[in-house]
Amino acid sequence: MRDLTSYIDSNVEEYLEDLRAFCRQPSISAQNEGIDGCAELLKSMMDKAGVDADVRRVKNGNPVVLGKLYVKGESGCLGFYSHYDVQPPEPLDLWKTPPFKADVRDGKIFARGVSDNKGNIIARLEALRAVRDVQGEPPASVKFLVEGEEEIGSPHLPSFVKENTDLLKADGYIWEGDGVDEKERPIVTLGAKGILFVELRAKGARRDAHSSWAPLVPNPAWRLVWALSSIKGPDEKIAIPGWYDDVVPPTEDEFRLLEESPFEEEAEKEEFGLKRFLRGLKGVESRKALYFSPTSNICGFDAGYKGPGTKTVLPSEAMVKVDFRLVEAQKPGVLFDKLKNYLRSRGFSDVQIINYGGYEPSKTSPSDPFASRVIETAEKVYGLKPVVWPTSAGTSPIYTIKNWMGIPVVSGGGVGYPGSNIHAPNENIRIKDFIKSIKYIAALISSYKP
Amino acid sequence: MRDLTSYIDSNVEEYLEDLRAFCRQPSISAQNEGIDGCAELLKSMMDKAGVDADVRRVKNGNPVVLGKLYVKGESGCLGFYSHYDVQPPEPLDLWKTPPFKADVRDGKIFARGVSDNKGNIIARLEALRAVRDVQGEPPASVKFLVEGEEEIGSPHLPSFVKENTDLLKADGYIWEGDGVDEKERPIVTLGAKGILFVELRAKGARRDAHSSWAPLVPNPAWRLVWALSSIKGPDEKIAIPGWYDDVVPPTEDEFRLLEESPFEEEAEKEEFGLKRFLRGLKGVESRKALYFSPTSNICGFDAGYKGPGTKTVLPSEAMVKVDFRLVEAQKPGVLFDKLKNYLRSRGFSDVQIINYGGYEPSKTSPSDPFASRVIETAEKVYGLKPVVWPTSAGTSPIYTIKNWMGIPVVSGGGVGYPGSNIHAPNENIRIKDFIKSIKYIAALISSYKP
Numbered sequence A, B: 001m002r003d004l005t006s007y008i009d010s011n012v013e014e015y016l017e018d019l020r021a022f023c024r025q026p027s028i029s030a031q032n033e034g035i036d037g038c039a040e041l042l043k044s045m046m047d048k049a050g051v052d053a054d055v056r057r058v059k060n061g062n063p064v065v066l067g068k069l070y071v072k073g074e075s076g077c078l079g080f081y082s083h084y085d086v087q088p089p090e091p092l093d094l095w096k097t098p099p100f101k102a103d104v105r106d107g108k109i110f111a112r113g114v115s116d117n118k119g120n121i122i123a124r125l126e127a128l129r130a131v132r133d134v135q136g137e138p139p140a141s142v143k144f145l146v147e148g149e150e151e152i153g154s155p156h157l158p159s160f161v162k163e164n165t166d167l168l169k170a171d172g173y174i175w176e177g178d179g180v181d182e183k184e185r186p187i188v189t190l191g192a193k194g195i196l197f198v199e200l201r202a203k204g205a206r207r208d209a210h211s212s213w214a215p216l217v218p219n220p221a222w223r224l225v226w227a228l229s230s231i232k233g234p235d236e237k238i239a240i241p242g243w244y245d246d247v248v249p250p251t252e253d254e255f256r257l258l259e260e261s262p263f264e265e266e267a268e269k270e271e272f273g274l275k276r277f278l279r280g281l282k283g284v285e286s287r288k289a290l291y292f293s294p295t296s297n298i299c300g301f302d303a304g305y306k307g308p309g310t311k312t313v314l315p316s317e318a319m320v321k322v323d324f325r326l327v328e329a330q331k332p333g334v335l336f337d338k339l340k341n342y343l344r345s346r347g348f349s350d351v352q353i354i355n356y357g358g359y360e361p362s363k364t365s366p367s368d369p370f371a372s373r374v375i376e377t378a379e380k381v382y383g384l385k386p387v388v389w390p391t392s393a394g395t396s397p398i399y400t401i402k403n404w405m406g407i408p409v410v411s412g413g414g415v416g417y418p419g420s421n422i423h424a425p426n427e428n429i430r431i432k433d434f435i436k437s438i439k440y441i442a443a444l445i446s447s448y449k450p
Helices: A002-009 A012-024 A035-048 A114-135 A157-163 A220-231 A252-260 A265-272 A283-292 A332-345 A369-382 A399-405 A431-446 B002-009 B012-024 B035-048 B114-135 B157-163 B220-231 B252-260 B265-272 B283-292 B332-345 B369-382 B399-405 B431-446
Strands: A052-056 A064-069 A077-083 A103-105 A108-110 A141-147 A172-174 A187-189 A194-203 A295-304 A317-326 A352-359 A387-389 A428-430 B052-056 B064-069 B077-083 B103-105 B108-110 B141-147 B172-174 B187-189 B194-203 B295-304 B317-326 B352-359 B387-389 B428-430
Touching: A002 A012, A002 A114, A002 A431, A012 A035, A012 A108, A012 A114, A012 A431, A035 A052, A035 A064, A035 A114, A077 A114, A108 A114, A108 A431, A114 A141, A114 A428, A114 A431, A157 A399, A172 A369, A187 A369, A194 A220, A194 A332, A220 A295, A220 A317, A220 A332, A220 B220, A220 B295, A252 A283, A252 A387, A295 B220, A317 A332, A317 A352, A332 A352, A369 A431, A428 A431, B002 B012, B002 B114, B002 B431, B012 B035, B012 B108, B012 B114, B012 B431, B035 B052, B035 B064, B035 B114, B077 B114, B108 B114, B108 B431, B114 B141, B114 B428, B114 B431, B157 B399, B172 B369, B187 B369, B194 B220, B194 B332, B220 B295, B220 B317, B220 B332, B252 B283, B252 B387, B317 B332, B317 B352, B332 B352, B369 B431, B428 B431
Parallel strands: A077 A141, A077 A172, A187 A387, B077 B141, B077 B172, B187 B387
Antiparallel strands: A052 A064, A064 A141, A103 A108, A108 A428, A194 A317, A194 A352, A295 A317, A295 B295, B052 B064, B064 B141, B103 B108, B108 B428, B194 B317, B194 B352, B295 B317
């Protein structure tokens, strides 16, 4: 391992050049810019690492780049998931240097996507290359699954995984990769919440009416207000029958991780300008709610006149967008049906319900051997006890691998840090974190035993 | 009267020129255009009719034009309310001729404000002039109250009335004036609903949050949904304690008028594209609801993301605009306090309530002698039984005269017809209705006995 470490240290300039070249290639999925070029560039970078790369076309979608390095005797397989697409860089005027220039300054590299997720892709390829250069054939096969639609909700990943289960088989997958926290501790995350996103629409008269007609003309804004309040009241409990039926509460191990995990409660409240969290939640109870409670959130409500002053109008239509975050083992499809049946049973057959789809929640147990290996290797390489989150409050398509293929999935060893500005102007990573991530992945590969 | 009628018929050209001159002067209160010029023009037109006119300045508001013709011996006084301001003419490209050209074609005059309310102002002045020319001194004094802010909600009329009660005293007031219906029957209206307009605002975090924070960060859209649903449920009853305490149900006379009144139920439903009215109301019950039931109407709801597709955001603020229509004898100030106390008592102290003010409801009894005189004169002049509405579904500031000064107020004998396009492009009146209105007002004045 010492050889590997010093080898990596002696190649920093080359790693930086590879990363900058990859970041200079735009790949904005939401704007369909540079996608094919980036997929081809990734293939050539995989070639350089000795990985057998394949740009797989996806009907009406962005290509998936698959990379494989088979080891004879099939002694095990380590999988990596990443995405080569990036968020739109706007607003451009807030960037100090252009988002696709990959400017290096103050020990950092600034580029759209450098932290989310291009830095991790390059770190993983450089790590594999280093292992091969220093030690020869790695102890296990390695697979790379790199999609190009993560930033627009991975619409084709589920079907791609379903159609390619054999190709994607592995002992475990390292997901996107997080980074280190403000105390330089490596972060490891073992799961994600699920989500169901719906839009409710109601219509009244064929056109807006003068509000004097309110005694006779139905008001679609009222219809949605009543439909929503039948879904959830101020107690924050979702009133739809059976909504919580499939909920699996956190295990003792997971709850212990929550208790140990750092969560700067006061700092978070201050950041949001809040005196107290919802329902006055504090301490581990607030973390438990954040990571293990299903939610129903109004993302937007649109009806009638929204300008200054008064306008006595009875709107002809109204719309509300709602996301439901789901926890293990709720299923978005099942819950959509429950929502639909519930609204119908409560007299809201007039309310149209649009299903924008969803993600299943998914978790890997902290006691899973693959998870343990990821955590232990992190402690060795970083020299600090990792922060392990049993799941995350957000969502991610890991269920396609974990739930559908039964493969453990863990996120860790990434290139980010708290100042990375993901999805924001001046996204960046620190060079030292990039190099540390290469060393971490190299350690994981070189020590891999199935 | 025959002399008066033929005199009026012989002066049509002059009346039209006066009306066109008045319509050519813009007076758009919402855009503060031409207001002072119109007030001065009106004064000169009152001078021409022998009316003692006074342009009364209003602090931070548009002038009120007061006209008085005192008759010696003070044998009674007939009052007229009108407004010289008009709605904005936009969208201009939908006008066949410019809105302030006052084009005459097909027996009609086209101009912004010609029906609402300039045609009535001129008809009343010409009527008075005709009476004086033909009969000499009228049998009673006449007063004109003409404001310049009706189209922006009459913000200064209440204080003006309070400060000038002596000047404004009269036996009764003719309000804006309606017109004839599709069967050429004159319409008489005896009242108006009141209104209370409020805005509710809720705030959550200092900035929009990612919706994964929903377990801990309060959502202001949910707060407003719950506050609203505590105000009214799908039964359409307002749940605020005491909301209906002051409601006076329609009298037998009023209910009889409702039964007699024409209301094209099927045509109205078709116009709105509705298969049924709210709560399945039909027949006289639908009219009773329209004219005599208090309402709570959502005019607008604004929160979070309203664009296409999905955005998982937890909005930092939300706003809803609500109008409450009031019936005799509800008071907007009293009800605002009830609303505020109710929301506080239901745990919504965090919801800010902005009071945009209101109008009291107001009615004059169909058996009031002044109302009877207006109705009987209409039947004589128009030769058809008038359509008498005991009140209207909309609002109007008649309460300042009726409720505060105890003076009966009736609207009738106006210049409009069903094709007048009030507040819309190509507003117009028919010349024959204009002349009939002059004759009607002349008959009312010349036959006036206190």
